[in-house]
Amino acid sequence: MLQRTKLSSRSSQFISGIVIIIAFIAFGAFLQASSQGDSSETYPKGFRGNTCTVETESLTIGYSSYYLSGDYEVSDDEPRTPYIPVQCGKIPEPGMLNISIDLLYPDSMRNVPLALRLVKLTMLDDDQFEEHEVLSIPAQAHPSGVITQAFRLNEIGQYLIYLDGTSKDNVHYQLNVSITVGHDWRDNIRNFLPPFFRKYT
Numbered sequence: 001m002l003q004r005t006k007l008s009s010r011s012s013q014f015i016s017g018i019v020i021i022i023a024f025i026a027f028g029a030f031l032q033a034s035s036q037g038d039s040s041e042t043y044p045k046g047f048r049g050n051t052c053t054v055e056t057e058s059l060t061i062g063y064s065s066y067y068l069s070g071d072y073e074v075s076d077d078e079p080r081t082p083y084i085p086v087q088c089g090k091i092p093e094p095g096m097l098n099i100s101i102d103l104l105y106p107d108s109m110r111n112v113p114l115a116l117r118l119v120k121l122t123m124l125d126d127d128q129f130e131e132h133e134v135l136s137i138p139a140q141a142h143p144s145g146v147i148t149q150a151f152r153l154n155e156i157g158q159y160l161i162y163l164d165g166t167s168k169d170n171v172h173y174q175l176n177v178s179i180t181v182g183h184d185w186r187d188n189i190r191n192f193l194p195p196f197f198r199k200y201t
Contacts, residue, residue: 052088062102089179101147113139114165121158156182
């Protein structure tokens with residue numbers, strides 16, 4: 001009788017454990033989040049935290065950015081500048097931005113000279129955008145697979161980073177990353193919502 005009670009107790013513990021694991025997986029699927037808490041659609045395996053992936057037919061990059069408020073005063077005795085990781089391309093207000101672009105796919109992209117341009121978008125009367133160049137870096141290869149750049153964004157608005165290059169066999173690669181400087185009230189609400197609901201607000 002005692003043996004049967006022990007067996008029954010272990011069985012119920014085992015079933016409870018399985019139910020908890022299934023509930024955890026189902027809840028993560030409902031919120032479209034991985035075990036790291038990030039959006040499962042946004043991040044491939046191995047890329048977590050503040051790295052976003054941007055994909056075109058010809059290439060895939062990992063993009064991360066770090067922000068420093070425009071009114072922050074750097075002192076000489078600080079060991080390092082306290083840049084804050086920001087979610088993909090959303091920056092709360094004008095300031096310094098330090099970006100990192102990982103050339104993920106294909107590996108051959110590391111040997112292709114890539115130019116980097118930053119433009120500010122200004123909306124015209126007919127709902128069209130006009131581009132104003134802020135920064136331009138000449139084309140160069142990146143054997144390490146990583147492109148880093150720091151720049152200052154002085155105005156609220158929409159910006160685009162263009163990555164552009166042509167391989168020796170005449171394959172053209174182009175990709176752009178959108179940056180928004182300044183959040184509106186919807187962004188403040190969205191920050192408190194689970195990932196599943198954020199795309200509907």
